[in-house]
Amino acid sequence: MAQIEPKPGIMEIALYEGGKATVEGVSNVVKLSSNENPYGPSPAAQEAVRRTVHELHRYPSTDHAALRQAIAEMHGLDAARIICGVGSDEVIHFLCQAYAGPGTEVIHTEHGFAMYRISTLAAGGTPVEVPERERVTDVDPILNACNENTRLVFIANPNNPTGTMIGLAEIERLAEGLPPQCLLVLDGAYAEYVEGYDGGARLVEMRDNVVMTRTFSKLYGLGGLRVGWGYAPKHVIDVLNRVRGPFNLSSTALAAAEAAVRDTAYVEKCRDDNTRLRAWLSEALAEHGVPCDTSTANFVLARFGSREEAEACDAYLQTQGLIVRRVAGYNLPNCLRITVGDEASCRRVAYCVGQFK
Ligand code: PMP
Numbered sequence: 001m002a003q004i005e006p007k008p009g010i011m012e013i014a015l016y017e018g019g020k021a022t023v024e025g026v027s028n029v030v031k032l033s034s035n036e037n038p039y040g041p042s043p044a045a046q047e048a049v050r051r052t053v054h055e056l057h058r059y060p061s062t063d064h065a066a067l068r069q070a071i072a073e074m075h076g077l078d079a080a081r082i083i084c085g086v087g088s089d090e091v092i093h094f095l096c097q098a099y100a101g102p103g104t105e106v107i108h109t110e111h112g113f114a115m116y117r118i119s120t121l122a123a124g125g126t127p128v129e130v131p132e133r134e135r136v137t138d139v140d141p142i143l144n145a146c147n148e149n150t151r152l153v154f155i156a157n158p159n160n161p162t163g164t165m166i167g168l169a170e171i172e173r174l175a176e177g178l179p180p181q182c183l184l185v186l187d188g189a190y191a192e193y194v195e196g197y198d199g200g201a202r203l204v205e206m207r208d209n210v211v212m213t214r215t216f217s218k219l220y221g222l223g224g225l226r227v228g229w230g231y232a233p234k235h236v237i238d239v240l241n242r243v244r245g246p247f248n249l250s251s252t253a254l255a256a257a258e259a260a261v262r263d264t265a266y267v268e269k270c271r272d273d274n275t276r277l278r279a280w281l282s283e284a285l286a287e288h289g290v291p292c293d294t295s296t297a298n299f300v301l302a303r304f305g306s307r308e309e310a311e312a313c314d315a316y317l318q319t320q321g322l323i324v325r326r327v328a329g330y331n332l333p334n335c336l337r338i339t340v341g342d343e344a345s346c347r348r349v350a351y352c353v354g355q356f357k
Helices: 042-053 066-075 087-099 115-123 140-145 168-175 201-206 234-243 250-261 263-288 307-319 343-357
Strands: 083-087 105-109 127-130 151-155 184-188 210-215 228-231 297-305 336-341
Touching: 066 083, 066 228, 066 250, 083 087, 083 234, 083 297, 087 115, 087 151, 087 184, 087 210, 087 228, 087 234, 105 115, 105 140, 115 127, 127 140, 140 151, 140 168, 140 184, 151 168, 168 201, 201 210, 234 297, 263 297, 307 336, 307 343
Parallel strands: 105 127, 105 151, 151 184, 184 210
Antiparallel strands: 083 228, 210 228, 297 336
C-alpha cells in the first residue's frame, strides 16, 4: 500500500534520542543529561500529589485559576496574563501553532533549544537559525535576520546548552527593533537559577511584543509531571487560549505545581546548592584541563579539545555510571553538557573526568 505523506516539513523533524537513564551492565547510574533537580520536588508538592488521588475521576480545572494565582502571587505578576501548558514545550507549541505557518519564518539562535525548530516545522513554518559565533552577546545578527515574514524570535535566557545570558538592555534593544508582526519569546526555563532575575517579566508588562516562558521541570523538580507557563500581553493570552486544549494539565500536575511555587524556602535551598556546586564543578573540571563556559543555570558546558575527545570521555563516563549529554546536535561537537547534580555526583564527575584525562 502507498504511504500517505504528512504535510511538508514534518519529515525534517529528527526523532528525539536523549532521555536515556540506564547503562547496560552498569549499576548505580546517575543521569546528568536532562538538567533535572537532583533533590526532586519539594515535600509540599509530593504531599499535594498524594491528595489528588481522591479526585482522579474528575476532569481537572480548565482555567488553571489556582495555579495561575499562586504563580502571580509568588512572582509578583498579573494572573490574567499567565497561560499554563504541559511543560513549557507546550507553550512554545501554542506560540508556533498560533503565529507560525506556511510562508512564515521563526528565528532561533544556532545553539538554541531543539523545541523551537520542532514546533515551527510542525506548524508548517520555516525555522531560521542565526549563527551565534559561539556565544550570543549582541542581538544584531538576529535583527538582521528579520524580514516581513518573521513571526517569532526565540531566545533562551539563560541559554541551553551554553548556560550563558544576554543582558536585559540588549534584549530590550531587540524587542524595540523587531518588525511589527513579530513576537519576541524569552524562554526562562533556567531563570529561577539566577537570583534576582525576573526572566523578562517586567519587559512583558512594558511591551506588546514580548512573551516569557517558564517551567516547573528544572528548579521545582517536576519534570515528570510536565508543567510550564507563559507570561504574555493579554492579546497574546487570548490567542494562545484558543489553541490550548481545555483540559491540557492534569489535576495532579496542577496541585503539585501550586504547592511547589509556594514553597519558597525549598526553592532558595535548591538554588543556593546549585550555585555552590556549579562553581565547584566548573573549577574542578578546569583543573583537569576541561574549561567550562560561565554558566548561570544548573548545568555546565564542558569544552574538550576535539569531538573525538568529547565522545571518548562521554563513553568513559558511561562505563562509570554517569550519563551526560553530547551536544553535537547543537553544533557543539567538542562539548559535553553536564547537569549540576548533588554533591556526591559532582565529585564523581570531577573524579572520573580526571581519571579519563
Ligand atoms: N526551554 C529550554 C531552554 C529547555 O532547556 C527546556 C528543557 N530542556 C525547555 C524549554 C522545556 O522544558 P519543559 O517542557 O520541561 O517545561
